[in-house]
Amino acid sequence: MVVPFEKTRDSLVATPSLIVDLPTVERNLTRLHQYARQAGIQVRPHTKTHKSLHFAQRQIDHGSSGLTVAKVGEAEVMASVCDDILIAYPAIDPERRRRIAELARQCTVHVAIDSDYAVEMLGAAAAQAESTVGILIDINVGADRTGVADAVASLELAKMVAAHPSLRLDGIFFYPGQVWLPANEQGTPLQQIDATLSEAIDLWAKHDLPCPIVSGGSTPTAYQSHGIRSQTEIRPGTYLFNDMNTVRAGFCELEDCAAAIVCTVVSTAVPGKGVIDAGSKTLTSDRNVLHPDSGHGHVIEYPAAVIVRLSEEHGEIDFTACPSRPSLGERITIIPNHICPCVNLQNRMILQDADGKLTTTTVDARGLLS
Known part of the structure; x- marks a missing residue:
C-alpha cells in the first residue's frame, strides 16, 4: 500500500x-457528493470531525447545503463560512440558548430538540433576541440516545413549535447511530427507520404542519442513504478523514x-x-x-x-x-x-x-x- x-x-x-493528506480528503469529498447528487439528497456535514474553517470551506465548495455542529461555540465559528447551520444537540441551558438566539439574527440556525422544555426555553430566548430559531423535532429511530418515542409525540412538539411566534418548524431530525452492519446488510434496518419517519411525516401533513427538512445520516450509513427515502439531507462527519x-x-x-x-x-x-x-x-x-x-x-x-x-x-x-x-x-x-x-x-x-x-x-x- x-x-x-x-x-x-x-x-x-x-x-x-x-x-492530513489533502489528495485523500479531496477523493473522499468528491465520492460522497457524487453519491449524494445521484441519490437526490443534500449533504450537511458534521464539522465535529475537523473543527476547521479550512475543511468546512472545502465541504461547502464541493456542494454542501449547510453545516452541522454539536455546540453553539462551534456554530459561532462556522458562521464565518456558512450561513445555514444545524446544531444537532438539545441546547437548553441559559447561556447556550441565549447565544443561539443571538446567532439566529445573523444566519439561519436550526436546533434539534426533543422536549417541550426546549421549545419553551429556546422560544423565550429567541423572543428576547428578536430573532427566529428553526426547530427540528428529534425522533428516536433506534439509537436510544435522544429523540421522542414516536410519531404522536413528535406531532405534539411540532404543534408547540408551529404555534410559537419566535420559532420556525423546519422538520425532523434523526440519528441512525445504531446501524453498523455491513453496507449490504443495512437494507432492513434502514427501511424500518424510513417507516418510522414516514409515519411522522404523514401525521404532520394531516395537521397541515410543514416538514421541509428530514435530517439524518451517519458515516456508516452514508452510502446507503437512498434506503431512507424520506430523508432530505445527511450529516456524516468521519467520512472526510476516516479512521480505524x-x-x-x-x-x-x-x-x-x-x-x-x-x-x-x-x-x-x-x-x-x-x-x-x-x-x-x-x-x-x-x-x-x-x-x-x-x-x-x-x-x-x-x-x-x-x-x-x-x-x-x-x-x-x-x-x-x-x-x-x-x-x-x-x-x-x-x-x-x-x-x-x-x-x-x-x-x-x-x-x-x-x-x-x-x-x-x-x-x-x-x-x-x-
Whole structure:
C-alpha cells in the first residue's frame, strides 16, 4: 500500500503531529457528493470531525447545503463560512440558548430538540433576541440516545413549535447511530427507520404542519442513504478523514484514511515492546467500535503491531508479531480508532499536498464544548 504520510516521517515536523493528506480528503469529498447528487439528497456535514474553517470551506465548495455542529461555540465559528447551520444537540441551558438566539439574527440556525422544555426555553430566548430559531423535532429511530418515542409525540412538539411566534418548524431530525452492519446488510434496518419517519411525516401533513427538512445520516450509513427515502439531507462527519472504526467495519479502505498521527519511538527497553510519544492525550482511549480488542489504532509501517496500552503521554506497542522491530528514534504513523476526538486534542493540523509540501491549518473550534 502507498503510504501518503511517508514524507513526514523524515521531516522536521515535531511529534506527535496530526498529518492530513489533502489528495485523500479531496477523493473522499468528491465520492460522497457524487453519491449524494445521484441519490437526490443534500449533504450537511458534521464539522465535529475537523473543527476547521479550512475543511468546512472545502465541504461547502464541493456542494454542501449547510453545516452541522454539536455546540453553539462551534456554530459561532462556522458562521464565518456558512450561513445555514444545524446544531444537532438539545441546547437548553441559559447561556447556550441565549447565544443561539443571538446567532439566529445573523444566519439561519436550526436546533434539534426533543422536549417541550426546549421549545419553551429556546422560544423565550429567541423572543428576547428578536430573532427566529428553526426547530427540528428529534425522533428516536433506534439509537436510544435522544429523540421522542414516536410519531404522536413528535406531532405534539411540532404543534408547540408551529404555534410559537419566535420559532420556525423546519422538520425532523434523526440519528441512525445504531446501524453498523455491513453496507449490504443495512437494507432492513434502514427501511424500518424510513417507516418510522414516514409515519411522522404523514401525521404532520394531516395537521397541515410543514416538514421541509428530514435530517439524518451517519458515516456508516452514508452510502446507503437512498434506503431512507424520506430523508432530505445527511450529516456524516468521519467520512472526510476516516479512521480505524470505518476501516474495520468495512466502510472504507485503509488508503481512504486521510489523517494520521506521526509519532517517535522513544523507548525499546522492554523486550518485544516499543513506546511512542503519543498516549491518551493524542490518540484518546477510544476502543474500536466493532473490534475493541484490536488496540488503540493501526501502525502503518508495522501492520501486525498492537497498541496495547495508553497512559497520558506514553503509547505502548507490542511488536512481537512483527517480522522486524522499530529502532529507537524511528518515526511511525498511526491511524487512530476514532479521528474526531483526536483532532479536538490538537491546536493545528499539518496539511500535506500531492507533492509532499507541508503547510498548517488551525483547529479553529477546538475545545468549544458549550
